[in-house]
Amino acid sequence: MAQIKITQIKSRIGQPKNQKLTLDALGLKKMNSPIIKEASDAILGMVKKVSHLVKVEEVK
Numbered sequence: 001m002a003q004i005k006i007t008q009i010k011s012r013i014g015q016p017k018n019q020k021l022t023l024d025a026l027g028l029k030k031m032n033s034p035i036i037k038e039a040s041d042a043i044l045g046m047v048k049k050v051s052h053l054v055k056v057e058e059v060k
Helices: 017-026 041-049
Strands: 003-008 035-038 054-059
Touching: 003 041, 017 041
Parallel strands: none
Antiparallel strands: 003 035, 003 054
16 A cells, blocks of 8 residues: 655644544644655545645655
């Protein structure tokens, strides 16, 4: 499976609670700290939910 690098680029302050919980579930704790995850359907769904807060890149 392909891997993706997810980086939080906008603050979680002022966002709805479900979006904050989604960022926590992805493992994003701080701004500009990237994480690498497998590109499964569940992960891609979570990324889509908070797409305005994160930047996604494909890892080669």
